[in-house]
Amino acid sequence: MPDGLRYDCKRGSPQSLKRQGESALSDIWYYTDYKGQVGPVSVQQLKDVLARVSEPASVLVWRDGFAEWKRASDVPEFRAQTLSPPPLPSGQTPTWTVKWWWYIVPFISIGIGSQVGRKVMIWNSAQRRRAKQQRREGN
Structure with missing residues (x-):
């Protein structure tokens, strides 16, 4: 050899x-x-x-x-x-823009979808009810 x-x-x-x-x-x-x-x-x-x-x-x-x-x-x-494909032409690559409301979607899903989020929302609602009731009693 x-x-x-x-x-x-x-x-x-x-x-x-x-x-x-x-x-x-x-x-x-x-x-x-x-x-x-x-x-x-x-x-x-x-x-x-x-x-x-x-x-x-x-x-x-x-x-x-x-x-x-x-x-x-x-x-x-x-x-x-x-074989390999040719390089992408510059300036012609597609752009993807995010709508403004997509930025808040994860926060909403975290707030509504998780157990902790639900507990926080329940606590906030109870705090608002108490504050509203105190304002009525105070007037």
């Missing part, structure tokens, strides 16, 4: 990949990650790897028949995995 080539038993050797239904040696791929060269892997395994990578277009890939390593975005088999 060449220097720098990492062999992973879970992924299998080129012979086992061929036995699993891979038809040609060109279906055996290698790629680079932060640790170095990885492979051999099948096309599907490499597509799965590209789906998990943050920048799949910049991953270097190689297979038999390539003169040199290529970016995954330059290989037709991986074009779908490397």
Whole structure:
């Protein structure tokens, strides 16, 4: 095995990949990650790897028949995995404004919906009744 080539038993050797239904040696791929060269892997395994990578277009890939390593975005088999939408146009992003009355909705729901809020409202009502009754008696 060449220097720098990492062999992973879970992924299998080129012979086992061929036995699993891979038809040609060109279906055996290698790629680079932060640790170095990885492979051999099948096309599907490499597509799965590209789906998990943050920048799949910049991953270097190689297979038999390539003169040199290529970016995954330059290989037709991986074009779908490397597509990303264009950036949003500036100034055309939708804006969402909050109506003024939405600011008080949480306070109302806290005041009405919770046990503490109900108790406070009952206490306030009782205080108002007492104050009203004292004013009547005082006049």
